Amino acid sequence: MPRKISVFGYNVSIEKAKKNTSTDIDLAIEGAKILKEYFAGKEQLDQRIIENHKWWKGRHWDLFRSQLRKNDPEPVTMYLFNMIANKHADAMDNYPSFNVLPRKEADKKEAEMLSKIIPAIYDSNRFRRTYANGWWYKLLNGCVPYGQFWDAEKLEGMGDIVVTRLDLLNLAWQPGVKDIQDGSNFFIIGLEDDEVLADTYANILDDTTIIKGKRIIDPKQYAYDDHIDITKKSVVVDWYMRRRGNDGRIQLHLVKFVGSTVLYNSMEDEQYKDRGIYDHGEYPVDFDVLFPEEGYPTGFGLVDLAKNPQMYIDKLDQIISKNALIAGKMRWFIKRGGSVSKDDIVDFSKDIIEVDGPLNEEYIRMFQAKPLDPFIAQHRQNKIQEMKEITANDVFASGEGGKGVTAARAIYALQEAGNKLSRDMIGMTYENLTSMVYKTIELVRQFYDKERDFRITGQNGQYQYVTYTNAGIVPQPLPPAYPNEGMIFDLDTQTFIQDKNYRPKYRKPVFDVTIVPEKKSPFSTVLYNEMAKEMFQIGMFAPQRAPEAKIALEMMNFEGKETILQKIAENGDLLQQFQQQTTAMQQEMAKMWEIIRLLGGEELLKQQGGPAV
Structure with missing residues (x-):
C-alpha cells in the first residue's frame, strides 16, 4: 500500500511525489514568503494562546515572577478552572445531534439517510471526544478550528472522511479578513521527524533539503513540563489556495512542501488540476468562535474575560497569606549583651530558661505584626463574586440547587434562568457546526461512489445495517424541457443531430442542516418524566x-x-x-x-x- 504524504491535511499517495523543477522550487519559496507574512500578522494571538494555557494550568505566576520579592507566596485559587469546567459540562450536556432536511420532496429519502449516515461518520472519527477537546480549547482561546479532510488510505484504500481538531498555533490565514474563506491562501503546518521524511521521500528529498526545511517558520510552542526536542524535526506545510478556474468556479488547490521542495501540487495532478481537490471549493477548516472580535476570524475566550479578576484574587490572596505568615510568628527584640540567651528564647523545648541578672523590658521585648484590616478579605470576596457574575457561574449554573431548593422542577427552572450565557454559547456553536456538516455532505457527494456499509439506529431504537452510495445526491440529469433539446437540424441530412456545444442541464440535490441537543441533564430528565405523568393523569x-x-x-x-x-x-x-x-x-x-x-x-x-x- 502506498504511504501517506502526511497526516496534517489532504492525504495523497507517495507515488505522486516527483523530482522538483525550478518552477516547483520557485513555488515553494513563494509559499514560504506568504507563510511568514501570515504568521507575523498573528504573533500576538499566538502569544495570547500560550499565556492562556498558563492561566488554565495555574502557572500564571510565571508571568509576574519578575515583580515578586524573594520567598513571596504564590497562591493559586482555581476559580477560573472551575468556571471553565462548568461551561464545558454545559456544552457536553447539549452534545449536538445532526438532522438533514430536503428542499424538495424527491430528496426526502436521501435526507433521511444522510441524517443517519453523517452521525455514523462522526462516530467513526470519535467526534464526541474531538468535540469535548474542542470545547476546552474554545473556552480557553475563544476559537477552535475543526479540520475536515479526505483520507484516501482509510478503510484499506477505499478512503473516508477525517474530522479532527486543529491548533491555531499551527494555522495561518490572510491578515485582516473576518472569514478565512475570504482569504487567498490558508496554511496548515506540522512537525515531522527527519527520519520519517528521509525514509518516505527518499526519491525527492536529501539531507540538505531537510536541513533547509527545518526553519521555514518557527512554530510557537506551549510551556511543557517535560523537555520536547524539536531539533530533529522539520516543518511540513500544507498550502491551500482558492483560485478561479477556467470554468469560472472557485477551485481549491493544495501545494505541500518542505523547505524549497514541493511534495505535491494538485495543479499538476491530472485528477484535480481542472476541478480542485474538493468540489465545495472552500478551505477544509471551520472556525467555531466563542465571543467574536471585529476584524478577526478568531474571537476571545473566557480566560481573556476572567483572567484580570483572577489575577487580583490571587494577588489579594498573596497579601493575606503573607500577612498570615508574618502575623502568626512571634519575634523578639533582645538587647546586645543582655542577660537573656537568644538561643534559649527560640528553643521551645525548654520549659525553664535561666537568665543572668534582672529581667525587664529593657533587655527583651516581644513584637508581632498586626493582622490586616477585614476590608482586605472582604475585597477579595467581592472580586470572587465579580468573577462569578461576569462569567454567569452562580450556584445554579454550577448544578447546585441553592439553599432550600430541592424540587427537581424548581432546580431546573433556576438553572435554565441562569444559563442564558451557556445557551447562547452553545447555540452559536451549533450555527458554526452547520457549515461543517454542509462540507461533510459535499465530501460524501464527491467521494462516496462505492457502496459502504453502515450501522444506523432505526425508528424503534434498533440497529439497522444498510449500504449507501452517493448515487442519489450527485447532480441528476434533467429531462428535456422541450422536444429535441440539445439537438440541431442538419440541412444536409434534413434530420436532427447532436449539438456539440450543448451542455446538459443537471439538478443538484440541496439540503438544509439543523442541529438539536442531546439533552442529558438529570434535572431535565426528571422534569420531562413528571410532565409525562401529569399529562397521563x-x-x-x-x-x-x-x-x-x-x-x-x-x-x-x-x-x-x-x-x-x-x-x-x-x-x-x-x-x-x-x-x-x-x-x-x-x-x-x-x-x-x-x-x-x-x-x-x-x-x-x-x-x-x-x-x-
Whole structure:
C-alpha cells in the first residue's frame, strides 16, 4: 500500500511525489514568503494562546515572577478552572445531534439517510471526544478550528472522511479578513521527524533539503513540563489556495512542501488540476468562535474575560497569606549583651530558661505584626463574586440547587434562568457546526461512489445495517424541457443531430442542516418524566380527548413536542376511524334486521336479540 504524504491535511499517495523543477522550487519559496507574512500578522494571538494555557494550568505566576520579592507566596485559587469546567459540562450536556432536511420532496429519502449516515461518520472519527477537546480549547482561546479532510488510505484504500481538531498555533490565514474563506491562501503546518521524511521521500528529498526545511517558520510552542526536542524535526506545510478556474468556479488547490521542495501540487495532478481537490471549493477548516472580535476570524475566550479578576484574587490572596505568615510568628527584640540567651528564647523545648541578672523590658521585648484590616478579605470576596457574575457561574449554573431548593422542577427552572450565557454559547456553536456538516455532505457527494456499509439506529431504537452510495445526491440529469433539446437540424441530412456545444442541464440535490441537543441533564430528565405523568393523569393521552390535548400542546413549548403531537393526532384519527366503522356497522345491522322483519322473521329477531317489532 502506498504511504501517506502526511497526516496534517489532504492525504495523497507517495507515488505522486516527483523530482522538483525550478518552477516547483520557485513555488515553494513563494509559499514560504506568504507563510511568514501570515504568521507575523498573528504573533500576538499566538502569544495570547500560550499565556492562556498558563492561566488554565495555574502557572500564571510565571508571568509576574519578575515583580515578586524573594520567598513571596504564590497562591493559586482555581476559580477560573472551575468556571471553565462548568461551561464545558454545559456544552457536553447539549452534545449536538445532526438532522438533514430536503428542499424538495424527491430528496426526502436521501435526507433521511444522510441524517443517519453523517452521525455514523462522526462516530467513526470519535467526534464526541474531538468535540469535548474542542470545547476546552474554545473556552480557553475563544476559537477552535475543526479540520475536515479526505483520507484516501482509510478503510484499506477505499478512503473516508477525517474530522479532527486543529491548533491555531499551527494555522495561518490572510491578515485582516473576518472569514478565512475570504482569504487567498490558508496554511496548515506540522512537525515531522527527519527520519520519517528521509525514509518516505527518499526519491525527492536529501539531507540538505531537510536541513533547509527545518526553519521555514518557527512554530510557537506551549510551556511543557517535560523537555520536547524539536531539533530533529522539520516543518511540513500544507498550502491551500482558492483560485478561479477556467470554468469560472472557485477551485481549491493544495501545494505541500518542505523547505524549497514541493511534495505535491494538485495543479499538476491530472485528477484535480481542472476541478480542485474538493468540489465545495472552500478551505477544509471551520472556525467555531466563542465571543467574536471585529476584524478577526478568531474571537476571545473566557480566560481573556476572567483572567484580570483572577489575577487580583490571587494577588489579594498573596497579601493575606503573607500577612498570615508574618502575623502568626512571634519575634523578639533582645538587647546586645543582655542577660537573656537568644538561643534559649527560640528553643521551645525548654520549659525553664535561666537568665543572668534582672529581667525587664529593657533587655527583651516581644513584637508581632498586626493582622490586616477585614476590608482586605472582604475585597477579595467581592472580586470572587465579580468573577462569578461576569462569567454567569452562580450556584445554579454550577448544578447546585441553592439553599432550600430541592424540587427537581424548581432546580431546573433556576438553572435554565441562569444559563442564558451557556445557551447562547452553545447555540452559536451549533450555527458554526452547520457549515461543517454542509462540507461533510459535499465530501460524501464527491467521494462516496462505492457502496459502504453502515450501522444506523432505526425508528424503534434498533440497529439497522444498510449500504449507501452517493448515487442519489450527485447532480441528476434533467429531462428535456422541450422536444429535441440539445439537438440541431442538419440541412444536409434534413434530420436532427447532436449539438456539440450543448451542455446538459443537471439538478443538484440541496439540503438544509439543523442541529438539536442531546439533552442529558438529570434535572431535565426528571422534569420531562413528571410532565409525562401529569399529562397521563389528566387524560391528555386519551384518544377521545385528542382535540383538547392538541390545543393545549400547541400552547406549550418543550423538547419533543412534535412527536407527542403526532402520536396524539394518530390516536385521535384511529378513534375517529373506529367510531365511523362502528356507526357504519350499526347502520348495516339495522338494515339487515329490517329486512328480516319484513320477511316475517319476528321470532328469529326475538331469539337473536334483535330490535323489538
